[in-house]
Amino acid sequence: MQPEKNPNDIVPMIRIEALHKSFGDLPVLKGVDIEVPRQQVLVIIGPSGSGKSTLLRCVNHLESPTSGKIYLDGELVNDTASGHKAFEKHLNRVRCKLGMVFQQFNLFPHMTVIENVMEAPVYVLKQEKERVRSRAEGLLEKVGLLDKAGAYPSMLSGGQQQRVAIARALAMEPKAMLFDEVTSALDPELVGDVLRVMADLARDGMTMLVVTHEMGFAEQVGDRVIFMADGVIVEDAPPKEIFSNPKEARTRQFLSDILK
Amino acid sequence: MLDWNIIVHYFPFLAKGALLTLEISILSLILGLVFGLSAALGKLSRNIVVRSMAVFYIWLIRSTPLLVQLFIIYFGLPQLGIDLGPYISGVLGLGLNVGAYNAETIRGGIQSVPSGQQEAARSLGMSSALAMRRIILPQALRIIIPPLGNNFIILIKDTSLVSTITLVELTLTAQRFIGSTYKPFEMYVMAAFLYAVLTTSASLLLGKLEARTKKGSR
Numbered sequence: 001m002q003p004e005k006n007p008n009d010i011v012p013m014i015r016i017e018a019l020h021k022s023f024g025d026l027p028v029l030k031g032v033d034i035e036v037p038r039q040q041v042l043v044i045i046g047p048s049g050s051g052k053s054t055l056l057r058c059v060n061h062l063e064s065p066t067s068g069k070i071y072l073d074g075e076l077v078n079d080t081a082s083g084h085k086a087f088e089k090h091l092n093r094v095r096c097k098l099g100m101v102f103q104q105f106n107l108f109p110h111m112t113v114i115e116n117v118m119e120a121p122v123y124v125l126k127q128e129k130e131r132v133r134s135r136a137e138g139l140l141e142k143v144g145l146l147d148k149a150g151a152y153p154s155m156l157s158g159g160q161q162q163r164v165a166i167a168r169a170l171a172m173e174p175k176a177m178l179f180d181e182v183t184s185a186l187d188p189e190l191v192g193d194v195l196r197v198m199a200d201l202a203r204d205g206m207t208m209l210v211v212t213h214e215m216g217f218a219e220q221v222g223d224r225v226i227f228m229a230d231g232v233i234v235e236d237a238p239p240k241e242i243f244s245n246p247k248e249a250r251t252r253q254f255l256s257d258i259l260k
Numbered sequence: 261m262l263d264w265n266i267i268v269h270y271f272p273f274l275a276k277g278a279l280l281t282l283e284i285s286i287l288s289l290i291l292g293l294v295f296g297l298s299a300a301l302g303k304l305s306r307n308i309v310v311r312s313m314a315v316f317y318i319w320l321i322r323s324t325p326l327l328v329q330l331f332i333i334y335f336g337l338p339q340l341g342i343d344l345g346p347y348i349s350g351v352l353g354l355g356l357n358v359g360a361y362n363a364e365t366i367r368g369g370i371q372s373v374p375s376g377q378q379e380a381a382r383s384l385g386m387s388s389a390l391a392m393r394r395i396i397l398p399q400a401l402r403i404i405i406p407p408l409g410n411n412f413i414i415l416i417k418d419t420s421l422v423s424t425i426t427l428v429e430l431t432l433t434a435q436r437f438i439g440s441t442y443k444p445f446e447m448y449v450m451a452a453f454l455y456a457v458l459t460t461s462a463s464l465l466l467g468k469l470e471a472r473t474k475k476g477s478r
Contacts, residue, residue: 060383062379062382062383088387088388089387092382092385092386092387093385095382095383095384095385096384096385098383099383100380100383102376102379102380102383104374104376106374106376106377106379106380107380108377108380108381108395108399109399110398110399110402119384119394120384120385120386123386123390123394124384124385124386124390125385165380168384169383169384172384172385
């Protein structure tokens with residue numbers, strides 16, 4: 001980093017350039033450009049099938065983009081030039097800095113809650129176990145589940161599992177977090193706790209890219225909201241504008257459909 | 261009726277044969293797990309050469325009789341200058357055989373773990389090998405252990421086939437004493453009884469192992 005310049009002004013935390021993704025003949029993303037500046041929360045909304053989850057999964061390369069470039073903190077994520085083995089190693093390194101939370105939680109069912117949180121720091125980053133444990137306990141406290149540290153995921157509600165999943169991702173001390181419809185599989189009364197944890201995280205300055213159907217969250221926590229449809233960005237604006245005065249007809253249509 | 265004097269006199273000798281049967285079973289179980297896991301991972305590999313080799317091995321073993329496989333290893337290979345002797349031939353033949361069946365069981369278990377587990381592991385920066393070892397296999401194990409246990413029980417019984425390649429395990433021990441006593445009924449009943457002891461103990465042990473892998477399961 002250049003000491004004389006504020007890096008926040010130059011390098012966005014996440015930068016997506018001309019991203020295309022097709023599944024076979026079916027184009028899902030048709031040229032998407034996004035920048036997420038440091039410590040900002042970018043929320044992506046849109047109808048199902050609009051490509052928003054695929055977009056998120058391209059960022060940490062769970063899906064490989066058909067073309068386009070993705071940067072995390074200035075570093076090219078899909079840098080495939082160096083051959084398969086080197087690319088795999090590079091990806092593992094990048095993924096350590098990029099937390100992801102899934103719709104289906106995907107906790108490891110054969111491990112207790114605290115083992116879930118400790119797994120990657122201990123086995124991927126090779127950090128010392130006792131130090132990781134105290135950090136994991138701190139994270140579980142933050143998501144309100146320290147008392148469940150010894151429980152197995154199957155003993156927890158969906159909302160609790162999802163908060164553990166957030167703690168698990170945070171244990172890697174990532175630079176940014178990806179949230180893929182993390183409340184969509186939850187019973188309505190459990191959604192609030194998860195969103196509160198995410199709002200806390202945003203307030204603490206985490207850079208977040210969030211795909212969600214929770215318009216309230218988008219409005220209150222998002223710094224910017226992107227409306228996507230059919231694999232392209234239709235509108236990109238601050239939440240106030242998008243929700244009170246959308247410019248595009250498709251955005252208006254979508255919002256009136258879901259807010260009915 | 262049964263000649264109890266014969267039974268009392270020869271039982272210790274047959275029990276000794278049963279010990280060799282147990283030893284062969286355990287060694288070929290271990291070999292079968294190594295072959296099985298390798299072939300399962302091979303069949304799931306992205307490398308076409310590795311995958312073809314795994315597919316070929318599984319196909320070859322499962323489409324031919326164990327007895328013929330043992331004969332090829334013990335009687336056939338020496339013709340090519342590879343003389344392994346009855347013990348190694350027997351263990352290798354059984355290990356290769358059960359390995360091919362284990363491979364399909366293990367592959368099925370691995371594939372039954374939801375893909376979200378793999379994605380979660382990879383998203384945390386795990387390599388595919390680490391994800392397999394720490395996340396996928398332990399979960400697959402729960403599904404795999406009962407059918408693997410079945411394969412092991414079958415293996416114990418199949419060890420009787422190595423009596424045909426002069427390995428003096430339980431069955432061949434019984435046969436030898438028949439030659440001197442002319443008491444086939446007593447000898448084979450004793451052998452059957454000892455096989456039943458081995459297989460029943462194995463399935464009791466497997467039941468305990470199964471219960472231990474169930475922790476955290478829904």
